[in-house]
Amino acid sequence: MNALGLSLIMKMGCFCSREIVYxxxxxxxxxxxxxxxxxxxxxxxxxxxxKKCFAVKRIICHGVDDQKIALQEIEYCKKLKHPNIIELIDSTFKGSADIVVNATSEVFMVLPFYRRGTLFDYLDNRSINKDYLSVSEIVRMFIDICSAVKYMHDFKPEALAHRDLKTANICLTDGLSPILMDLGSVAPAKVQVCGSQDAQKLQDLAAERCSMPYRAPELFNVKSFCVIDERTDIWSLGCLLYAMCYFKSPFDAVYERGDSVALAVISGKINFPEDTPYSQETRDLILFMLNENSTARPFIDDVIEKVDEYIRVLDNKV
Incomplete structure (x- = not known):
């Protein structure tokens, strides 16, 4: 059946009955x-x-390269088993798997449905009345997110990086436990860049797969000879914690104005809103992760240790 015929049947289905997918x-x-x-x-x-509800992710693949990326996401979903990483319930591949330039195929992934939506939705709703999260709620969710990231960074035989950590990629259970999702950007953590061609390739991939307001500085302007590692995720975690406190990434406002996020990120200057319920210790924890020098940025174990220290300081203040 040609694409036009399929499209017509799909449109007719909208009038006659709900669309069915097998x-x-x-x-x-x-x-x-x-x-x-x-x-x-x-x-x-x-x-x-x-009668149980699920979320189905449908990926349209225009050619063999897209197919490989989609099927790689399925493989990572199967491999990564952690209570705070989304579970893959089922998956299938439909269409041509042949290496044809203009071949179109679809990948379907059956995932759990989280009726609370994402952390982005949760923060967006609370931002309307500036209903700040309590420090205990932030710490509880953040330490679970760090646990999932540590699992990926410690993965054997090869450490993995998520590369697109952000509030929109974290679902919330009914009990507000965070679930890391969208593994389409996951890749081996360590990348050896050897020359300008490698650098440009990685930079283009980051522009395509890593959300700008959460993207690490080293991915905006990749050096010709360098090593990129899992600490790109640590920068994103710093942006994520900032958003949990202040509703948005430190660079969302720059992005929304249409100014250069790359320049803002590379400058390393982080502005904190005034008149908020968070202490200097909270700001210091965020800044600990937002080090624009990737080689001086902490690893995930350092972050977890720092969070534990932060909790002890807060407990002593009570």
């Missing part, structure tokens, strides 16, 4: 669209047999 012989009804990104869409679906 994944490994399991039938799901698509109830609504949950989100859409540059590479995929996420739909809320219901298993026809069990």
């Amino acid at each position: 994944i490994n012989n399991v039938r799901y009804i698509i109830k609504e669209k949950l989100g859409e990104g540059g590479f995929s869409t996420i739909d809320l679906v219901e298993n026809v047999a069990t």
Whole structure:
């Protein structure tokens, strides 16, 4: 069937009944669209047999390179087993797997549905009335996020980096436990850059896969001869903790104004809002991670140790 015929049937289906998708012989009804990104869409679906709801991530692949990236995401989802990393329930591949320049295929991933949405949604709702999170709530969620990141950074046989840690990539359970999702940007943590061609390739990949307000300085202007490692995630964790305190990344305002995020990030200057309930110790913890010098930036074990120290300081103040 050609693309036009399929498109027509899909449109007719919208008038006659809800769209049905089959994944490994399991039938799901698509109830609504949950989100859409540059590479995929996420739909809320219901298993026809069990009536249980799931999220289905549908990745459109335009050629073999896209297919490899999508299938790599599935492999990482299968390998990474941690209570704070999203579980892959099922997956399938539909379409041509042949190496054809204009071949189009689809990858489907069945994931748990989190009705609370993402940390981004949670913070956005609270920002309306400047309803700041308590320090205890922030620390509880942040230490779980760090645990998931440590699991990836310690992964064997090769350390992995997420490369796109941000509030929109963290789901929340009913009990507000964070679940790290969207493993499409996951890659081996250590990258040896040997020459300008390697540098440009990594820089282009970062521009495509790593969200600008959370992207580490070394990924904006990759040096021709350097080593990029898992500490790109530590920078993103600093931006993430900042957002948990102040509702947005330290560079979101720059991005929204249309100014150069790259220049703002590379400058290393972090501005903190006034009249907030957070102490200097909180700001120091954020700054500990936001070191623009990647070789001086801490590793995840250092961050967890610093968080433990931060908790002890707060306990002594009570």
